[in-house]
Amino acid sequence: MSKVSLSKDKIKILLLEGVHQSAVETLKRNGYSNIEYLKTSLPESELIERIKHVHFVGIRSRTHLSEAVLNAAEKLVAVGCFCIGTNQVNLEAAKRLGIAVFNAPFSNTRSVAELVLGEILLLLRGIPKRNAMAHRGQWFKSAIGSFEARGKTLGIIGYGHIGTQLGIMAENIGMKVEFYDIEDKLTLGNAQQVQNLTQLLQRADVISLHVPETPQTKNLIGMAEIEVMKQGAILINASRGTVVDIDALAEALQHEKLAGAAIDVFPVEPKSNDEEFTSPLREFDNVILTPHVGGSTQEAQENIGIEVAGKLTKYSDNGSTVTAVNFPEVSLPELSNRSRLLHVHENRPGVLTQINQAFAQHGINIAAQYLQTDDCIGYVVIDVDSDHSEVALKELSAVEGTIRARILH
Ligand SMILES: NC(=O)C1=CN([C@@H]2O[C@H](COP(=O)(O)OP(=O)(O)OC[C@H]3O[C@@H](n4cnc5c(N)ncnc54)[C@H](O)[C@@H]3O)[C@@H](O)[C@H]2O)C=CC1
Numbered sequence: 001m002s003k004v005s006l007s008k009d010k011i012k013i014l015l016l017e018g019v020h021q022s023a024v025e026t027l028k029r030n031g032y033s034n035i036e037y038l039k040t041s042l043p044e045s046e047l048i049e050r051i052k053h054v055h056f057v058g059i060r061s062r063t064h065l066s067e068a069v070l071n072a073a074e075k076l077v078a079v080g081c082f083c084i085g086t087n088q089v090n091l092e093a094a095k096r097l098g099i100a101v102f103n104a105p106f107s108n109t110r111s112v113a114e115l116v117l118g119e120i121l122l123l124l125r126g127i128p129k130r131n132a133m134a135h136r137g138q139w140f141k142s143a144i145g146s147f148e149a150r151g152k153t154l155g156i157i158g159y160g161h162i163g164t165q166l167g168i169m170a171e172n173i174g175m176k177v178e179f180y181d182i183e184d185k186l187t188l189g190n191a192q193q194v195q196n197l198t199q200l201l202q203r204a205d206v207i208s209l210h211v212p213e214t215p216q217t218k219n220l221i222g223m224a225e226i227e228v229m230k231q232g233a234i235l236i237n238a239s240r241g242t243v244v245d246i247d248a249l250a251e252a253l254q255h256e257k258l259a260g261a262a263i264d265v266f267p268v269e270p271k272s273n274d275e276e277f278t279s280p281l282r283e284f285d286n287v288i289l290t291p292h293v294g295g296s297t298q299e300a301q302e303n304i305g306i307e308v309a310g311k312l313t314k315y316s317d318n319g320s321t322v323t324a325v326n327f328p329e330v331s332l333p334e335l336s337n338r339s340r341l342l343h344v345h346e347n348r349p350g351v352l353t354q355i356n357q358a359f360a361q362h363g364i365n366i367a368a369q370y371l372q373t374d375d376c377i378g379y380v381v382i383d384v385d386s387d388h389s390e391v392a393l394k395e396l397s398a399v400e401g402t403i404r405a406r407i408l409h
């Protein structure tokens with residue numbers, strides 16, 4: 001159990017993977033100056049050492065916050081994922097330890113959709129191959145294997161924030177859009193939801209993946225799925241590397257079942273720009289290979305920096321967990337002339353009663369109380385008169401089932 005009551009200059013923040021400077025500026029503007037900024041991710045052993053002393057950590061998709069890392073993070077209050085995906089964090093372990101995790105669910109979605117649209121156009125025209133040949137001095141002027149996008153069918157797997165935007169843009173250039181999603185979705189434009197994945201694979205000229213990494217999406221596209229795709233179809237994956245069986249894709253390209261592919265994410269990605277990228281796809285001229293840059297634009301990164309740093313400062317300053325991905329969400333008013341106690345506990349019967357009884361015994365008046373729970377933890381926020389705050393924190397910390405308690409003045 002950790003108890004935190006610190007002035008802002010003592011709150012240590014570790015930012016990894018070169019998050020945008022807008023994050024640093026946002027934190028500083030809010031009074032947080034104790035920031036360590038690294039351009040790379042860190043291997044697990046080094047992370048375990050560094051994270052021990054840190055109250056907030058900011059990462060992108062490359063840093064793995066495993067259970068072992070989180071267990072070592074004795075002081076960690078929250079994690080900021082400066083991206084959409086949170087699969088790199090053991091969310092359950094973080095929750096059990098009372099560590100809130102935030103992300104930026106929208107800020108880079110447009111960037112991914114735009115990149116994919118460009119790739120669709122280039123692949124339908126066979127440009128990646130012609131480009132590679134031209135670089136080698138070969139002149140391949142021919143209409144063979146070169147098509148307009150107009151009238152072709154785009155099959156989107158995962159019709160969420162990215163899939164929907166891509167669908168609208170693709171319709172604007174005359175494509176027919178169909179999608180498969182495990183949820184019933186409001187269709188935008190003239191898109192049509194199909195009932196099963198096989199149907200989508202059979203009908204689409206281009207398949208683009210926009211699902212999260214989950215146990216269900218692991219190898220969602222393998223040999224059997226590629227087999228049912230149209231002869232000469234195109235496959236695009238800018239979601240997560242685990243979603244496509246890369247060996248199956250390489251084989252399909254070898255046999256010219258597929259006319260091309262664009263892959264931005266890989267089962268194993270280099271840890272830094274200095275490490276060599278290895279993949280069986282490197283040999284294919286008709287594959288656009290990009291180094292996980294779907295969301296890497298100036299606009300997206302700047303907005304993400306502001307958004308996630310804003311969520312971290314809000315949680316630190318006022319306790320709000322709105323949009324946390326692994327935590328009960330509590331929206332809180334500004335704190336004025338009082339102290340606020342934040343208490344994360346195991347969700348078991350009687351915790352609130354214990355708190356209220358302990359406060360009553362010590363004559364601590366509760367000015368406001370907010371509670372949200374999920375099946376695993378509860379998060380209660382209590383505003384008290386500042387005179388009583390230290391006693392209140394002591395009492396709160398002694399409550400059975402307490403995971404973390406902290407105080408804000
Ligand atoms: N390449 C890059 O740089 C980036 C990659 N991403 C990846 O793209 C993914 C999607 O992003 P968003 O569209 O913002 O997410 P989202 O959560 O808005 O949409 C995901 C959609 O996939 C659906 N889905 C989930 N499991 C499915 C399954 N098994 N089969 C079919 N549909 C399924 C969901 O119902 C949802 O509609 C992210 O989870 C992230 O992994 C996101 C941003 C940048």
Ligand SMILES: O=C(O)C(=O)COP(=O)(O)O
Nearest residue numbers: 060061062083084085295
């Ligand atoms: O937002 C996401 O999920 C991404 O995949 C982008 O990851 P990145 O911040 O570029 O490492």
